[in-house]
Amino acid sequence: MLKDESTSKSENPFLIWYFDGETMFEDIVEASENFDDKYCIGVGGTAKVYKVEIPGAQVFAVKKLRSTVEGIETENIKSFTNEVAALTKIRHRNIVKLFGFCFQEEHSFLVYEFMERGSLADMLCSEEGAKELDWATRVQVVKGVAYALSYMHCDCVPPIIHRDISSKNILLSSDLEAYVSDFGIAKILKPNSSNWTTIAGTYGYLAPELTYTMAVTEKCDIYSFGVLVLEVLMGKHPGELITNLHYSTSTSIPLKDVLDDRLSPPTSQKIVDELALMQSLSLSCLSAAPQSRPTMRSVCRQLEMQAANN
The missing domain is CATH 1.10.510.10 (Transferase(Phosphotransferase) domain 1)
Known part of the structure; x- marks a missing residue:
């Protein structure tokens, strides 16, 4: 569920969830109060972005895919997989880091480093x-x-x-x-x-x-x-x-x-x-x-x- 095993835990506290996707999922949902709008910092065509602070870890930007009663739209799934495919292949100081992702029917999201000054x-x-x-x-x-x-x-x-x-x-x-x-x-x-x-x-x-x-x-x-x-x-x-x-x-x-x-x-x-x-x-x-x-x-x-x- 999470990537970047090469990064040490001291450099990336998020890595503690690499082997425990369920814990990661629960901590993000809890910290964002089930993705309450008060944590929303941006809205795009396929997703909303939330500022999520995990106790004992750093602040993350969590991009959550929009879903309907029928589930996640095909176009949103394509956008999600595109982003994962691209960002798991690249490492550069001027490209935002993808720390991990979760793909589930209820909540599908990507977890990035948080950029304090916005766009x-x-x-x-x-x-x-x-x-x-x-x-x-x-x-x-x-x-x-x-x-x-x-x-x-x-x-x-x-x-x-x-x-x-x-x-x-x-x-x-x-x-x-x-x-x-x-x-x-x-x-x-x-x-x-x-x-x-x-x-x-x-x-x-x-x-x-x-x-x-x-x-x-x-x-x-x-x-x-x-x-x-x-x-x-x-x-x-x-x-x-x-x-x-x-x-x-x-x-x-x-x-x-x-x-x-x-x-x-x-x-x-x-x-x-x-x-x-x-x-x-x-x-x-x-x-x-x-x-x-x-x-x-x-x-x-x-x-x-x-x-x-x-």
């Missing part, structure tokens, strides 16, 4: 949160997501495509480090397969080619990453700007025109240079032609070279 989307929507996300922090958020995607695309065999990179699926820790979450529609690319699928993801982040082809590739994530980077720079979704880019022959946009005006302009030349590079990378990731978009490995390499040169 990047919520932080950017809040005046106070946006100001707390200063320019240096935003640079680190972008790098964290880039490293996670590069790992998934280039270091996992076979590669894993997230398919729903958006600000609501980037979670922030207490020190505002970025973690990629929600692998419910992730796809593991199978060799010698067409990897065709139905369109899925968050409107406003979907690669344009998905309107005429069902083939999922790394380039779909890269387009979504481009949208996300502009959103981090601007402090809001860059919908109108992207539309203008697709219909314009020029991709030259002054940096000052895309920076969140809730923050004071950056004064450090190092930060200015990093923000300018991120703007440039985001525009290349948003190319209408998938083959023209860079790989995530290339994106990370350029970010690292910029940091080294400063």
Whole structure:
């Protein structure tokens, strides 16, 4: 029922339940008072997320599948198994950790590490949160997501495509480090397969080619990453700007025109240079032609070279 036997009990107190799924189940149900809404911290299309604190252990985020009187819907089961399949294959500091899962008719849920600051989307929507996300922090958020995607695309065999990179699926820790979450529609690319699928993801982040082809590739994530980077720079979704880019022959946009005006302009030349590079990378990731978009490995390499040169 639980995974990650390699982690020591001192590092992960949740592991004490590895061999006793019934105890784990009972403790979570008890701590959440049978998943009372007062512990709910988020609602998605297929699940609710609860903040659950187990006595003597740490705080966890528990994602509970929605169910009906007929049981769990087929689509929800698919999302559940997708998430388990993806997260049991990967380990990266910028990808949220799955500690365990339970699949039962009454309650089916996944147990993750809890991210104290919630989603990047919520932080950017809040005046106070946006100001707390200063320019240096935003640079680190972008790098964290880039490293996670590069790992998934280039270091996992076979590669894993997230398919729903958006600000609501980037979670922030207490020190505002970025973690990629929600692998419910992730796809593991199978060799010698067409990897065709139905369109899925968050409107406003979907690669344009998905309107005429069902083939999922790394380039779909890269387009979504481009949208996300502009959103981090601007402090809001860059919908109108992207539309203008697709219909314009020029991709030259002054940096000052895309920076969140809730923050004071950056004064450090190092930060200015990093923000300018991120703007440039985001525009290349948003190319209408998938083959023209860079790989995530290339994106990370350029970010690292910029940091080294400063």
